[in-house]
Amino acid sequence: MNGNAQFKYHWWGKGDIDASIGIFFDGFSKILTATGIMTVVFGMPAQVVIGKVVPGIGLAILLGNLWYFYEARCLAHKEKRHNVTSQPFGIGASQLSGWLYLIIGPVYWQTGNSDLALQVGLAAAFVGGLVEILGGFAGRFIVETIPNSALMGNMASSAMVWLSIVGLAMVFDKPVYAVLPLFIIIIDYLGKADKRFAKIPSGVIAILIGTAVAWACGYLTPGALRDSFSEIGFYPPSLGIGDIAAGFKGIVPYLPVIIPLQINNFLSTLQGLESAKMAGDVYPERRSMIMDGVSTMTGALFGNPFPTTVYFGHPGWKELDARAGFSLVNGFLCLFICTTGLTGVLMALIPTEAVMVLLIFIGFSVTDNTFRSMDKKYYNVILLSMIPILFQYMQTLVSSSVQAAGLTMAAVTSEQFAAYSVPIQGIMYLGNGGFLTSLLLAGMLACVVDRRYKMAGVFALVMAFCAAIGMIHCEGIALLTGPGVIFGTVYLAVAALLFMKGHFFEPGSGQRA
Structure with a gap:
């Protein structure tokens, strides 16, 4: 004691x-x-x-x-x-x-x-x-x-898009000193089965090499x-x-x-x-x-x-x-x-880009661990949930490009975008509230995979509500705007379909197919 x-x-x-x-x-x-x-x-x-x-x-x-x-x-x-x-x-x-x-x-x-x-x-x-x-x-x-x-x-x-994809774009924008560190990280990441190299601090080595090349080539x-x-x-x-x-x-x-x-x-x-x-x-x-x-x-x-x-x-x-x-x-x-x-x-x-390779690795690592821990039947859920977030990044790129040209998004019409085969409305609809859309869409689809159709219908109702108040697909929070009415109605129809499917086919309903 x-x-x-x-x-x-x-x-x-x-x-x-x-x-x-x-x-x-x-x-x-x-x-x-x-x-x-x-x-x-x-x-x-x-x-x-x-x-x-x-x-x-x-x-x-x-x-x-x-x-x-x-x-x-x-x-x-x-x-x-x-x-x-x-x-x-x-x-x-x-x-x-x-x-x-x-x-x-x-x-x-x-x-x-x-x-x-x-x-x-x-x-x-x-x-x-x-x-x-x-x-x-x-x-x-x-x-x-x-x-x-x-x-x-x-x-x-989110990790794949905002860490890995965004990071890759930055790294390849400065290929002279950033791409080699990236491949040092990737090779180490994929070669972890070789335990002889498990203790090598590849992140530090990658940054040091990227820094040395940047200095040697005059970027710093x-x-x-x-x-x-x-x-x-x-x-x-x-x-x-x-x-x-x-x-x-x-x-x-x-x-x-x-x-x-x-x-x-x-x-x-x-x-x-x-x-x-x-x-x-x-x-x-x-x-x-x-x-x-x-x-x-x-x-x-x-x-x-x-x-x-x-x-x-x-x-x-x-x-x-x-x-x-x-x-x-x-x-x-x-x-x-x-x-x-x-x-x-x-x-x-x-150089910032040499450091970015570590975040690229984190993005890949999070995604890889997610796939490894998931049943294969949910892979499509993960891939589909990535689409709104990917379009959110596309939305950011389009908006930034327009502003880089000295214009504003309001000054460029949908017809002008369409003339160059840019479906700007679709990009904006998917990009607005992309994180929340991704989460709710993934929830709905996961329930569908599990044949929990009624719960999937609840997710569709939540998506309808979020669209109606402007939290997804809309430019800002507002009640029953044009896109909010359209998508709110669509999601209500999806919810009705799911509830009907749950009534007839959901396990435990007594009316299984």
């Missing part, structure tokens, strides 16, 4: 060095990518991104990692054991791409106002945090209501690196309640993006907790999920527009005997880099 009373958790294990390096590079690659996309691709002022957004990201990552370190310590003391591994934590990959390309980017392209784009992104993250907190109470209900194949299919579709220059040092200083996170309040004025059109993305986000946290439980670390589910949402909301209050999440991978780090020390290293190191302006130096030192 006396020994137990004096138990002291040894929170640094032999695997914490590996975990610190792996999780830091994974998480910080997202920060570098976000910074590069906002400044280089979107053209947002570096002062706004480096001085306001990045410090908020660092604070959010620190707070979350401190919490999950605390949870690991509490669990270790409760069970009197040292082999407790904390939950890996950081910016969510699919949330990062969704916020960049579907919220912040469109606002900035339409208005040219970086402050407004950031404000809307912050308000969206704040609302997203609320959704995460509600997930702590509703997560189990959603898991039991929406088929797992639909949830995982929607997540895999000493002058730009010298200029980046002028940004070094102290950038403390600043409270931005007014920014969030201003952003709420423009947030409504983005609710169809925020809600399904954050449902996937808190479900990812739930899955991370489940995987930790299977590995022997049982954390309080609701509290952990709520604190994930609190981290997102707190980050938004201090300038971070990107939702945070628990990462997959806890069992792997536990197998290496990582405990909780990596959480402290990751949190404090991110905060230090994010608040000192060193992010700009790293961007001038390392």
Whole structure:
């Protein structure tokens, strides 16, 4: 008894060095990518991104990692054991791409106002945090209501499109120094069966080679690196309640993006907790999920527009005997880099596209794991759920191309698009609310595969409602607009067909075929 009373958790294990390096590079690659996309691709002022957004990201990552370190310590003391591994934590990959390309980017392209784009992104993250907190109470209900194949299919579709496909386009846009690192990652990924190479840090090697080629070919220059040092200083996170309040004025059109993305986000946290439980670390589910949402909301209050999440991978780090020390290293190191302006130096030192290869790999990995864990009968559900998200990316490309030509979408008619065989209305209908359409469509189709036709009809009714209020297929939230009436009516007809089919053919109806 006396020994137990004096138990002291040894929170640094032999695997914490590996975990610190792996999780830091994974998480910080997202920060570098976000910074590069906002400044280089979107053209947002570096002062706004480096001085306001990045410090908020660092604070959010620190707070979350401190919490999950605390949870690991509490669990270790409760069970009197040292082999407790904390939950890996950081910016969510699919949330990062969704916020960049579907919220912040469109606002900035339409208005040219970086402050407004950031404000809307912050308000969206704040609302997203609320959704995460509600997930702590509703997560189990959603898991039991929406088929797992639909949830995982929607997540895999999002990862494939917004991480892998978007990343591939960026990489092949800079083939001289980005394509070789991509193939280093792909070859390592496909060759994992060869255990002799399992310990080679291919991600680090890929980035180093891409960086070396970029410097050798003049894509990165000493002058730009010298200029980046002028940004070094102290950038403390600043409270931005007014920014969030201003952003709420423009947030409504983005609710169809925020809600399904954050449902996937808190479900990812739930899955991370489940995987930790299977590995022997049982954390309080609701509290952990709520604190994930609190981290997102707190980050938004201090300038971070990107939702945070628990990462997959806890069992792997536990197998290496990582405990909780990596959480402290990751949190404090991110905060230090994010608040000192060193992010700009790293961007001038390392090409964004070379870092993007890691996110491409994450997209492929998530999709591959989804297919491996699914029954083959659901493969079509996953593939079909990818279509709305793919069209959402096409919609973004078309809108950006029109704006690059100095025009607006409103200035180009459907007839002008049709003259070049561009079915713009179809692209827009499928792209508007694509994430939510994907989730609901996957739910409906998964129920059809399982011959649960009445439940599939319920999903069709929800789609009819969402169309009627403008959350899917419409330009914005509005009651019974033209597209909303059309698609709402169609989905009602689909629901009627499914309910009728369920009455005659659903197992247990007494009237089976």
